[in-house]
Amino acid sequence: MAALRVLPAREATRYIKANVMFPVVFLxxxxxxxxxxxxxxxxxxxxxxxxxxxxxxxxxxxxSSFIYLGAISSSxxxxxxxxxxxGIRMLQASLGLAALGVAFVASGQITFIIAGALLIGxxxxxxxxxxxxxxxxYVPRNLQNFYFxxxxxxxxxxxxxxxxxxxxxxxxxxxxxxxxxCAVACVGLIVVAGVWRQELDTDRDPMASLSAATGFRAIALxxxxxxxxxxxxxxxxxxxxxxxxxxxxxxxxxxxxDLSLVVAGAALSAAMAISAGTRLFWGWIADLFSGSSVLGLxxxxxxxxxxxxxFVDISWPVALIFGLSVAIGVTAVxxxxxxxxxxxxxxxADKITDAxxxxxxxxxxxxxxxxxxxxLLERLTGDYLTGFLIVAALAVIGGLTILKQxxxxxx
Numbered sequence: 001m002a003a004l005r006v007l008p009a010r011e012a013t014r015y016i017k018a019n020v021m022f023p024v025v026f027l028x029x030x031x032x033x034x035x036x037x038x039x040x041x042x043x044x045x046x047x048x049x050x051x052x053x054x055x056x057x058x059x060x061x062x063x064s065s066f067i068y069l070g071a072i073s074s075s076x077x078x079x080x081x082x083x084x085x086x087g088i089r090m091l092q093a094s095l096g097l098a099a100l101g102v103a104f105v106a107s108g109q110i111t112f113i114i115a116g117a118l119l120i121g122x123x124x125x126x127x128x129x130x131x132x133x134x135x136x137x138y139v140p141r142n143l144q145n146f147y148f149x150x151x152x153x154x155x156x157x158x159x160x161x162x163x164x165x166x167x168x169x170x171x172x173x174x175x176x177x178x179x180x181x182c183a184v185a186c187v188g189l190i191v192v193a194g195v196w197r198q199e200l201d202t203d204r205d206p207m208a209s210l211s212a213a214t215g216f217r218a219i220a221l222x223x224x225x226x227x228x229x230x231x232x233x234x235x236x237x238x239x240x241x242x243x244x245x246x247x248x249x250x251x252x253x254x255x256x257x258d259l260s261l262v263v264a265g266a267a268l269s270a271a272m273a274i275s276a277g278t279r280l281f282w283g284w285i286a287d288l289f290s291g292s293s294v295l296g297l298x299x300x301x302x303x304x305x306x307x308x309x310x311f312v313d314i315s316w317p318v319a320l321i322f323g324l325s326v327a328i329g330v331t332a333v334x335x336x337x338x339x340x341x342x343x344x345x346x347x348x349a350d351k352i353t354d355a356x357x358x359x360x361x362x363x364x365x366x367x368x369x370x371x372x373x374x375x376l377l378e379r380l381t382g383d384y385l386t387g388f389l390i391v392a393a394l395a396v397i398g399g400l401t402i403l404k405q406x407x408x409x410x411x
Contacts, residue, residue: 023196028131028151031091031193034186035127036158038102039067039120041182042113043247044162044268045175047254047261052108052175061375063117064247068367070121075361076215078126079354083208086201087130092190094130097123099186106179124364128340129357134200136344136352148344149283149337156279156333159246159272167265218358227346228355230405231295232362234398235339238299239366241306241395242332244387247371249309252384253321258314267322271329279334283341291342292402295335299399302331307392310384332395 042049042063050056082090097119104116131151169178222228250264259267286294305328312321340356347355374387 020199024134024200025147025150027088027091027189027193027196027200028134029154029157031095031189032127032131032151032154033158033161034182034189035094035098035120035123036155037161038098038182038186039064039124040158040162040246041102041166041179042105042117044166044250044265045170045178045261046251047264048167048170049108049175053110053113055110059375061244061247061371061373063113063371064243065368065372066114066117067121067124068243068364070118071124071364072121072361072368074122074125075129075218075357075364076125076212077210078129079214079218079357080208080210082126082130082133082353083205084210086197086204087134088193088197088201089204090126090130092193092197094123094126095186095190095193099183099190102179102186103183106176106183108176121364125357125360128360129353132340132344132356133203133353137203146280146283146287148341149279149286152337152340153276153279155336156272156274156276156329159329159333160269160276163250163265163267163269163272167262171262214354215357215361218354219361220358221347221351221354222358222362225346227405228343228359230401231292231339231342231346232359234295234299234402235359236362236366237394237398238302238332238335238339239363240370241302241366241391242335243367244370244374244391245306245309245328245332248374248384249325252309253312256313257316257321259318259321263318267318267325270322271325272333274326275329275333278330279337282334283337286338286341291338291345292405295338295342296399296401296403296405298331298335298338299402300396301399302328302335303392303395303399305331306395307388310388 050059078090081093085093101116101119101121101123104112104119107113107116132148135147135151166175166178166182169181222232246268249268250261253259253264253267254261282294282298305324308324309328312324339359343355343359344352370391374384374391377387377390378384
């Protein structure tokens with residue numbers, strides 16, 4: 001297969017003027033937002049859904065872990081499918097899996113919920129490698145931190161909708177209807193993506209291998225190169241904290257601070273909405289200065305702020321809880337674009353898709369292990385303290401590791 005070419009600034013500008021870049025950014029941003037929305041539906045609505053399902057709200061960590069088990073599985077095979085069928089077709093396939101998965105969740109039956117979580121996870125695996133492949137083709141290298149951060153606002157966009165809209169829909173129509181509307185959004189984007197498929201999927205290779213071995217080679221590529229390895233391992237810690245925060249925040253503050261589902265969801269929504277802007281800000285700062293320095297500082301910051309969440313109780317004013325949620329969001333939900341850009345910078349030019357897919361396995365590993373472990377530790381100890389300590393400490397260590405790597409590289 002021919003090497004994936006990174007466009008120089010002059011040629012990229014030509015594509016921008018031809019209005020090709022704008023549908024790429026739109027489709028990658030909102031397709032991933034729809035997939036993330038599907039994954040967040042049950043965690044955010046767990047206080048309302050758990051009694052109908054017959055489980056405790058804290059058990060939602062196991063649902064999140066099934067999602068990331070599916071994500072890791074699809075990561076191993078996504079590279080070949082992206083190469084053979086093209087990025088837009090794979091976005092459509094991912095959206096279809098997410099729609100089916102969240103529809104299964106709406107059934108309220110444990111077996112279907114587990115199957116739905118796995119399907120949503122399978123939709124996750126190709127999303128970032130696909131987006132990276134499309135964006136790298138059209139974005140000048142000196143602007144990639146910013147535009148990768150634009151695309152990664154998909155997570156806070158989805159979080160904002162999940163935290164604000166889904167609880168309101170639940171209050172009027174029930175949590176099952178809220179889940180089904182997430183499926184409708186995915187189907188709508190499949191139709192929109194189809195309009196651009198012929199124009200944007202011009203680099204597909206009909207002879208590309210579909211073997212899962214490509215996934216193992218992608219992981220080997222990441223582990224073999226020291227810079228890629230350090231970023232990927234640190235991302236596991238950052239992702240663990242992010243997934244625990246988005247999965248448990250609503251349940252924690254409704255239990256410990258006695259907030260209503262709507263108010264708790266609004267606090268999460270506020271954090272997600274503001275973090276959409278800060279993702280762009282951090283991406284801009286990283287382009288001006290150093291991506292590794294910004295990424296490392298975000299890791300340290302998210303660890304410290306997340307640990308403060310443990311101390312929230314009924315004596316805390318609602319405004320203070322909102323402020324802490326926003327502060328966590330500004331760090332723990334704002335690192336992803338810089339991370340993907342740093343992976344693209346560190347990878348060989350013809351291995352960017354592979355390096356992204358391989359590094360995302362480490363991100364999904366955090367989603368697989370952390371929420372379930374957090375749930376298990378709470379069940380064993382009767383308290384969230386141990387889970388908070390472990391998750392926060394790992395994020396701080398990951399941040400310091402990247403800061404050290406950046407300091408060494410600058411000398």
